[in-house]
Structure formats: C-alpha cells, structure tokens
Amino acid sequence: MSPTSVASPVQRLPLLALLSLATAVFVTSLTETLPAGLLPAMSDSLGVSESATGQTVTVYALGTVLTAIPLSTITAGWRRKRLLLTAMAGFTVANTVTAVSSDYSLTMVARFAAGVAGGLAWALLAGYARRLVAPAQQGRALAIAMAGIPVALCLGVPAGAFVGQLSGWRTAFLTMSALTLLLLAWIGAAVPDYPGQAGGARPRLLPALRVRGVAPVLFVTLVFVLAHTVLYAYLATFLTGLGMGGETDLVLLVFGLASIASIWIVGAQIHRRLRLLTIVSALLVAVAAAVLATEPALVYAAAALWGLGWGGVPTLLQTAAGDAGGESADAVQAMLVTLWNAAMAAGGAVGGVLLDVAGSGSFPWAVLVLMAPVLAVVLLARRHGFPDAPRGTS
Numbered sequence: 001m002s003p004t005s006v007a008s009p010v011q012r013l014p015l016l017a018l019l020s021l022a023t024a025v026f027v028t029s030l031t032e033t034l035p036a037g038l039l040p041a042m043s044d045s046l047g048v049s050e051s052a053t054g055q056t057v058t059v060y061a062l063g064t065v066l067t068a069i070p071l072s073t074i075t076a077g078w079r080r081k082r083l084l085l086t087a088m089a090g091f092t093v094a095n096t097v098t099a100v101s102s103d104y105s106l107t108m109v110a111r112f113a114a115g116v117a118g119g120l121a122w123a124l125l126a127g128y129a130r131r132l133v134a135p136a137q138q139g140r141a142l143a144i145a146m147a148g149i150p151v152a153l154c155l156g157v158p159a160g161a162f163v164g165q166l167s168g169w170r171t172a173f174l175t176m177s178a179l180t181l182l183l184l185a186w187i188g189a190a191v192p193d194y195p196g197q198a199g200g201a202r203p204r205l206l207p208a209l210r211v212r213g214v215a216p217v218l219f220v221t222l223v224f225v226l227a228h229t230v231l232y233a234y235l236a237t238f239l240t241g242l243g244m245g246g247e248t249d250l251v252l253l254v255f256g257l258a259s260i261a262s263i264w265i266v267g268a269q270i271h272r273r274l275r276l277l278t279i280v281s282a283l284l285v286a287v288a289a290a291v292l293a294t295e296p297a298l299v300y301a302a303a304a305l306w307g308l309g310w311g312g313v314p315t316l317l318q319t320a321a322g323d324a325g326g327e328s329a330d331a332v333q334a335m336l337v338t339l340w341n342a343a344m345a346a347g348g349a350v351g352g353v354l355l356d357v358a359g360s361g362s363f364p365w366a367v368l369v370l371m372a373p374v375l376a377v378v379l380l381a382r383r384h385g386f387p388d389a390p391r392g393t394s
Contacts, residue, residue: 046104060114096174123334262310
C-alpha cells in the first residue's frame with residue numbers, strides 16, 4: 001500500500017467514507033433481519049406458515065455461506081470500490097423483487113440472491129474500513145463501520161415493523177431499495193478506491209485455521225451467532241406468544257438503543273479490554289435469556305440486557321479474528337463471514353423446528369444452553385484468541 005493510501009495517526013478519521021460503509025453495513029444487516037419484524041404479515045401475504053416464512057432469514061444466510069468464499073476468490077483482483085458498488089446494486093435488485101413478489105418460491109430466490117450480495121459485502125467491508133486509516137485507528141474505524149448493525153436493529157427493524165403495520169411489509173422492502181440507490185451515489189462520491197489482490201490470490205484457509213487462536217474465535221462466532229439468531233429471527237412470534245405481538249417494534253427499539261450504547265463502549269475500550277468486553281457481552285446475553293425464560297414479564301429489561309451484550313459482538317469478533325490470524329487475516333475473515341452466516345441459517349432452521357416442536361417459549365432456553373460453551377471457550381482462550389488487548393495496541 002502506498003504511503004498516501006493510509007492516514008497518519010494524527011489525521012482525523014475519514015468520517016464521510018466510514019459513515020457510508022456503516023450505511024452499507026446497515027443495508028446488509030437490515031436486509032438480512034428485516035423479516036423478523038414482519039413475520040406474521042409476510043406469512044399471511046405469502047400464504048405459508050410463520051416457520052416457513054422464517055426461512056427467508058435462513059435462505060439469505062445460505063446464499064452468503066455458499067458463495068462468500070468462492071466469490072471472494074473470483075473477485076479478489078477486482079478494484080475494491082467496483083466490488084462494493086456491485087454488492088450494493090445486488091441488494092437493490094433483490095429487495096425490489098422481494099417487495100413485489102407474491103410467490104413464496106420467488107421470494108426465497110430473491111432472498112438467496114440478497115444473501116449472495118451480502119457475502120460479497122461482508123467479506124469486503126471490515127477490511128475496507130481498516131484500510132482507510134492508520135493501524136492505531138483501525139479499532140475505532142471498524143467500530144464506526146460496524147455501527148450500522150445496531151442502528152439497523154435500533155431504527156431499521158422497528159421502523160420496518162412500523163411501516164409494515166402502517167403501509168404493508170412490501171413498502172418496507174421498497175424503502176430499502178430506495179435507500180440503497182442513494183447509498184450507491186454516496187459511495188461513489190465519498191469512498192476512495194483501492195486495488196484488489198495481485199493475481200487474485202486464493203485465501204489459504206487450512207493453514208489459517210491452524211494458527212493459534214483462530215479456532216477459538218471461529219467457534220465462538222458460530223455458537224454465539226446461532227444463539228442470538230434462534231431468538232431474534234422469531235422475536236415477533238415469541239412476543240405474540242406472550243400477548244405482546246403489537247409491541248414488537250418497541251421491544252426492538254429498546255434492544256437497538258442498548259446495542260448502540262454497547263458498540264460505543266466497545267469502540268472506546270476494545271484497544272485495551274478485548275477479553276473483558278467479550279466475556280461481559282456473553283454474560284449479558286445469557287442473563288437476558290435467563291430473564292426471558294423465567295420472568296417473561298420483564299421483556300423490556302431483558303431486551304436492554306440483550307442489546308448491551310450483543311451490540312459490540314461483531315466488532316469484538318472481527319477484531320479478534322483479524323488479530324489472531326496475523327498474516328492470514330484475510331483468510332480468517334473469509335471463514336468468519338462464512339461461519340457467521342452459517343450460524344444465521346442454522347438459527348433460522350433450528351428456531352423453526354423449536355417453534356413447531358416445543359413452541360416459542362423454548363427460544364430463551366435454547367439461547368441459555370448455547371451460551372455456556374461460548375463463555376467456556378472465551379475464558380479458556382486467554383493467550384490466543386481473546387487476549388486482554390489486540391496486538392499492536394497499548
């Protein structure tokens with residue numbers, strides 16, 4: 001990388017570029033999770049069960065899982081800006097088709113295509129944010145870019161649920177398409193371009209997996225995201241079972257506001273407290289699940305704890321993965337993206353089975369069980385995987 005392509009430590013963060021990346025993360029995250037706030041309405045409109053409609057989250061994740069690594073390899077030599085614009089254009093098309101489709105099969109195809117675009121975006125965005133700044137600023141730059149996730153949860157999904165109740169769920173997806181068109185212009189104007197890898201080198205996955213610390217981070221990613229998705233993908237259904245179906249948008253708002261607080265805390269402290277923040281995040285999610293399982297009347301308190309635990313997790317895990325991978329960081333990030341979305345797909349599928357077999361009340365118990373090995377691995381991976389601070393920080 002040329003000296004002019006990296007900001008010096010004394011320069012200000014390139015906020016316009018980073019905020020456009022945060023908006024791209026917002027679009028990616030919201031497209032994936034938007035059905036969570038619209039599940040009953042989508043189910044009625046498409047003429048299928050709520051568990052079947054929940055698979056719109058699963059098939060999105062499958063699109064990412066099946067294509068992220070192959071497409072990252074094929075496009076490794078592409079200019080980074082061209083690749084980012086291509087991925088965002090894919091979201092525009094996929095969300096528009098989803099909005100106008102009245103056929104369940106066509107909807108699933110569109111959701112799979114959105115997942116393909118998501119795989120391209122996720123494999124690109126974290127590295128793009130880190131590349132915009134000097135090494136000392138990379139944690140903060142990544143935190144800004146990843147802020148799109150809690151904003152999607154705080155504003156996007158509740159707003160989508162509100163729009164769905166007011167104007168129909170299709171309007172929510174059309175609004176996403178319009179937002180992405182505006183984002184394409186923003187990226188074109190504000191984000192600098194970078195070259196791809198020379199020769200489009202294929203990520204070396206197996207050697208990267210043997211690097212000490214990588215396996216614990218990937219395991220925690222898989223199980224933590226699975227636990228979160230089992231409940232989140234069916235939150236509207238869970239709340240309906242409590243007689244609170246009309247409060248889904250408010251519960252999501254509380255969850256999202258807490259998530260924003262979480263990512264702010266993580267962004268400020270990650271450079272010296274990576275391990276502690278990861279442990280606290282896992283504990284908060286586990287406590288929230290326990291509250292929902294035993295005291296469902298405390299839904300809003302549990303949502304706040306859940307958001308405080310979950311909001312900073314993407315930044316924590318991507319930072320831990322990049323640090324553990326060292327020279328193999330690109331390959332580790334590709335595996336993390338794949339496992340993240342495999343967990344999303346599995347969460348939608350497992351949640352559907354639990355809903356049909358044990359009812360919506362089983363979701364918090366499933367989360368609680370899954371968080372036990374997450375905590376155990378984080379606690380054991382003290383030297384490699386989840387150290388006190390990322391490498392190269394003080």
